[in-house]
Amino acid sequence: MNASAIVADIRKGIAAGEHAYGARLPSVRDLAEQYGVSQQTASAAYAVLSALGLTRTAAGSGTTVAAGPSADAHLGTYAPPDLTAAEAWRPNGSGGEATEDTYLVRQLTASAALADWGFTEGADVVERHRIRRVGGIPVQHKVTVLSYAVASARPEGYDGVPPMLAPVGAPPIRPPHGTRVADWLGWNVDRTEARITAEPMDPAASEALGMQEGSPGFRVVNITRTPDGETLYVTVTTAPLHHRITLDIIG
Structure with missing residues (x-):
């Protein structure tokens, strides 16, 4: 399994509400063990999640969920005349x-x-x-x-x-x-x-x-x-x- 697969799995859980806003996620070491990958791969997955604005990592508190369940930001339905x-x-x-x-x-x-x-x-x-x-x-x-x-x-x-x-x-x-x-x-x-x-x-x-x-x-x-x-x-x-x-x- 690579980092992108881990990102997809965690993102799916956040979107479904399985990982609540503010919940603490596993440490890099525990995440690596959970998915059977190296700590480097686990760390890369957290870096991508952070870049997407889905998680936040801070000294002393680890990595926490920074987004809520998936929702639509509807921009409107329109039919341009031309x-x-x-x-x-x-x-x-x-x-x-x-x-x-x-x-x-x-x-x-x-x-x-x-x-x-x-x-x-x-x-x-x-x-x-x-x-x-x-x-x-x-x-x-x-x-x-x-x-x-x-x-x-x-x-x-x-x-x-x-x-x-x-x-x-x-x-x-x-x-x-x-x-x-x-x-x-x-x-x-x-x-x-x-x-x-x-x-x-x-x-x-x-x-x-x-x-x-x-x-x-x-x-x-x-x-x-x-x-x-x-x-x-x-x-x-x-x-x-x-x-x-x-x-x-x-x-």
Whole structure:
């Protein structure tokens, strides 16, 4: 077991209320024995928990829980009248040119974990992985998940490979200026729900961003639904904690 697995386990306990706010956690030595790891690994796990603001370590009192059970900070539900006016992302200051590359496109069978996003377990889904850079430095990792039926949509009068199924290295296929991708592809978009958390990065994001696995980062999950509440697609954006998460509400 590594430090990130210990962090995930303790974080789960804090979120569920199993480790109460202010409760004292095991010493580094006891934690190492509990999980069968070295004291160095146990100490690294506590360092990550502290960086996430979940624990506090002080001389004489050890490591205590500094967060309560998990709760949602709901920012609101909104439907902008003109999503073409929104910027998907932007660099701050003069950090250099902003670029984006798709580096992985694959078809998978939906796992049980995707049910929380509204996908049916066992259904065919498509994953598209992108990396965003500023001045050549990776700053965001983004995964888009769609059902195969949604991904295979083509614009009216278009006979080529469906844009969302275009392989890595293919020239980008973009809608006419001023047209939303969703409208261009005939998706019946009603709303998007955003879930923003700070937590250890998953392996794919860590590797893409060149960071140690389990490093803390922002995780933004956007779930786009139809008027009937069915999931059209989900995007998961990961960024290091020293970046910012901004939101513009239009209308």
